Amino acid sequence: MDAAAPWFKNYPPDVPHDVHPEQYRSLVHLLEEAFAQHADRPFSVCMDRWMSYAELDQLSTKMGAWLQSLGLEPGARVAIMLPNVPQFAVSMAGVLRAGFTCVNVNPLYTPRELEHQLKDSGATAIIILENFAHTLGQVLERTAIRHICLSSMGDLLGGVYGSWITFAVRHLAKMVPAFDLPLGPGPGTGSQQRQVTPFTKALAAGAERKLTPSTATLDSTAFLQYTGGTTGLSKGAVLTHRNIVAATLQAHTWFTPALEGRVKAHETHIVAALPLYHIFALTVCLFAMRLGGSLSLIPNPRDIPKFVKVLKKRPVHVFPAVNTLFNALLNNPEFRQL
Template identity: 55%
Template sequence: MSKPWLAQYEAGVPAEINPGEYNSLVDLLDQAFREHARRDIAAFMEVRWTFAQVDEMSRALAAWLQAQGLSKGARVALMMPNVPQYVVAIAAVLRAGYVVVNVNPLYTPRELEHQLKDSGAEAIIILENFAVTLQDVIARTSVKHVVLASMGDMLPGLKGPLVNFVVRHVKKMVPAFSLPNGGPIKVTTFKKALSQGASGKYTRPTLTPNDVAFLQYTGGTTGVSKGATLLHSNVVANILQNEAWFKPELAKLGNQPLVAVCALPLYHIFSLTVCYFMGARMGSMNVLIPNPRDLPGVIKTLGNYRVNQFPAVNTLFNALANHPDFAKLDFSGLKVSMGGGMAVQQATAEKWRKVTGCAIVEGYGLSETSPVATANRLDNTDFNGSIGYPLPSTEVAILDDDGKHLAFGEPGEICIRGPQVMAGYWQRPDETVKVMTADGFFRTGDIGVMDANGQTKIVDRKKDMILVSGFNVYPTEVEQVVSLHPGVLECAAVGVPDEKAGEAVKVFIVRKDPTLTEASVAEFCKEQLTGYKRPKYIEFRNDLPKTNVGKILRRELRDEKKVS
């Protein structure tokens, strides 16, 4: 197929990457630990850890895991927010020859049980704050080994015990729990596992590009949560693709150690690949943010660093840009602000650039693509509402329901082919066949159009489309318009039943201006949208339902019975 996007690449970005540069992520990590040994890899609570320290600790934890008798390819779940133990644990599980199963620590017992059962996880490394959730389900899973981490485990001197005391007894952030310990289930602490592993034997596994590295579970917003099977080769490819895309801009900063904000949780594939692995490859330091919803805390933390990279979702960019204290920070080193996970809205992009002087560059990807598939050029300073161009070694096609390639400008399903595309859904061949074409394209479920230059715009997800009197209305378009109203902080548009039109547009709004009225919004939409696209119902809310990474859950709003 033709690749018109190649002519649009920034100077220095190659058409192809060499995914065979590493046999596995372990090779990549070993090289990073060796080459960047003296650099800092992570910062948390004003403490920093070097690559050499994480190398030593992850090797010790890997040795401990191997000593438990787990077979190569065993699944090990990680259930933590962005704490330094996570940085160690990811490397340890992979270096032991096992498969990482990332778990959202805010899962309910039902959600956790599903993921542990589905993955067949035999071990879990979990922050004690969330152990009460595990307590409820562990007996019904295959988990036999629990490594229990505490918030202050890796903090030096008296700071660690002090943080643990405050977290447990002052802030009361650790609900009482009682995990079974004895018989088939063994519980140990993170510190004890490190100590025992340090004096144990570590055996470097023999891994191939086709070995499984991650079971990355989809958010479940489109049905039952499924594990995207990501091979070592998939994630290696995406690291190299992102590095190739980022390098021309980041090179302008020289060979200095770069600082990245790691506010997106590491269990999210965007953060995992772009912050953790690309950071390791490039010798960057990640500033770990355990709770990005604590805006004053985030801003206070960022004040301690000269940040160069800031990957985030629209909601976090928007919340920070509208916080008065954020504007007081030093943004002189900020070179890349990359938006993903959901559509970046024009109002957010303009506000962020005004406050920081750095444009948000929108990218696009999914768990199934490790994740990044497309991105705008990093030297792009104007908001264009597109998801950009396919990354090196990536092909994007717009297909109809029969798999036919559509012409430029025609809306169809965005489909992706490249070395970062998953091997399939874990133990779900029936689900895998639904999303893969015969010639290797992954069907994303997103509707988009591509122009003659190879630039793609998302129109919307198939199931989010609203059908008004036979006309397609795409919520993203409505949200983009409504969000431009100066009195709107954030919004979400959904379809609700309507006797005359079949469906009508309803918009939920969080006000920026407390005096904002329905009439004002309606008049604004009248100027911006054709009749059938205008919201018939407008409802103001104090907040909108979101996933833990800040993605607005339209489904929850759509499923509400009340219309007005």
Template identity: 50%
Template sequence: MERIWLNSYPAGVPHDIDIEHIPSLVALFDDACAKFADQVAYISMGKEMTYRELDEEARAFAGWLQSIGMQKGERVALMMPNLLQYPVALFGTLRAGCVVVNCNPLYTPRELEHQLKDSGATAIVIVENFAHTLEQVIAHTPLRHVVVTPMGELLGLKGLLVNFVVRRVKKLVPAWQLPGSINFKTTLAAGRSHGYQPVPLAREDIAFLQYTGGTTGVSKGAMLTHANIASNVTQAYNWIRPVVHEGQEFIITALPLYHIFALTANCLTFLMIGARNLLIANPRDIPNFVKEWGKYPVTVVTGVNTLFNALLNNPDFAKLDFSTMNVTLGGGMAVQAPVADRWRQVVGVPLLQAYGLTETSPAATINPLDMHEFNGAIGLPISSTEVSVRDDSGCEVPVNQVGEICIRGPQVMKGYWNRPDETANVFHADGFLRTGDIGYIDQKGFVFLVDRKKDMILVSGFNVYPNEVEEAVAMHPGIVDVAAIGVPDEHSGEAVKIFVVRKDPRVTERELIEHCRTVLTGYKIPKHVEFRDDLPRTNVGKILRRALKEGA
């Protein structure tokens, strides 16, 4: 397709990027730490870490990895929420030439065992809250080196109090035994003593094995090279540069850094401009999240629809001072118009959508950041990125016609780790990645997401997209959350069923169905309604329709 989206680009955003001057992600990190050395890089539970301190601690961790014989290309697993230990271990691992394997702390033993075995990780840094999970499977993994870190280990004296509360008061650390394990400070001391030798890195070297969510089968490791991530960071940097101020931004990070969205956007892109980064260890604790936000002059926030919705439903959120707010970016799942409208009213800045996948490092499309209103689109293809919408036979469809969104660009992964068959299946012959998402491009080049291909509901031969049903239900003022799935129906093949979390307990099934009749065509109207106290979610808060479907 002709790159019609270029005509809609904001002023100052280049049509293409060049990363020839960036040999690796480590070079980006080194440059940022030198340029912003005395500025604050991260804040966690009140403790600040400057870029200079981050540089020194990451150098020490890299030195420890080298002291235990870790070679270039070996895999290091990181299993932590948003703590200071995470960026230190992340950048230390990359500096040692090793590959980062991000692990969700909420993994079950089976999920963790699969990822450790599949990746071949030989070292892991894990927060002690989840050490009992590792204990159950470590004998079946290739791990040789285990670092167990308490939540407050890098918080100084305050860390002692944090650890006491986590262990004794909240009892969040089940008993565990991992003989031979050491704590994080021990690695840093050993690394300083041993010293660090820079490792030659090439852009095509793998930086991350970033595992897909596993919501549609066995979790696969996307091989993201230094070039993939450096490209995406450069693309994102060029996109935000016209509206941000170097060395002055303050970003709040509630999405976990082990997730590709926060990893590339919050951790890496805003590192390039010397931003301060407030880490939220438990974003599900909305009252504490709001309290932390209130302490700082936040200018940027990223998140998913469910997070923004949860904040808006907290009575103290609207009392915050949003005078410094500049950018709100939503991704990971479709942003619902009712949520975006309320966000604009409360916060005073538009909630703009971006779109991407683990396999695209992740950003593929982003809305112009100078927009003033929510437009429903997932954005324009970013610099050096092509989007092609295709039918089931792989042929490109015209503008405004729905098909599968396919992506080509320098940020698209090298392939799946040890899965050449899966890699072949996900790419067209011309190099376009099949996303599995259904959408269309309008005449101005804006991309619109309709739904996941696999989530589509077929009612009497008509396509019903869950996102559309969910947005319609979310318009009801008595609703907090909703998910729509298809269930078997003897008359229509499938029927729409919605799972609803109420804000107003007086809302009835009949009332919701009547509400839907005012905004949806007949075959799209839910036939079944089930009220729940909560809905199953992924680690970043996306609702798991598959889990609902399995239990329906």
């Protein structure tokens, strides 16, 4: 045993002491391997609509091709301001496969917080749910954002059902405040006008183009992951492809022995209630991809009664959360019946 690492004596015998991120060229390599290996398996379910790994592969290819068509600089920062909906994984994988950098943004940011993060990251494009476009509209003219991909809640939930969900969110629940996205040129953009493209139209445009494979390496920047800002302004942690691959392999190394004998790896089901724009939940999402498991996407875990209804529908094997969420569930009478 390495004397410099005495904690190894506490490792279970089937947990190796090292991981080897260099087995992958980049995080994109890990993702595309998962898409190929698990193509026919379910990846996620949201509002009872399932997405397979093959669909995630196809949709993220289209999103990546559309992003490349915008003429962004190599490694350009693309902000993703989405809750836990199917569009998140499609956007994240699309940004990475296009050779760009993901900037995860909390959809509940105030205008001041959003302006700081967009300016600090240098993001020139953003993929955002229309529910939060009113916040973006208040700061857009003071940022370098030139391309806005605007999504609605039902975009990837299928035809009539998806249209109904979008209508209900907009007009019944009234969860989409009025917004204005000024289309004049932003600072540092010369005369280039801002463009707003609906999410589904971006996918349709990407389908007409060919995705140029990413040339990212393990040392390329994959994410600018912003801190909570509890001690001042939120700071962007620079996470390379190597960082994220290593974290994913670590999760896989520790979770796999714990699941062995309980469930087949590809049948592992994970609850994605924590926001995927946080690194905790994002790491678990990437672990699920490598495993071939599936996710229950919870767009609004604060609605505990609806959340409990989701938990009733299928077995759960991994449930990452924080104390406040666990406590809220334990105080729900319906949860006690599960």
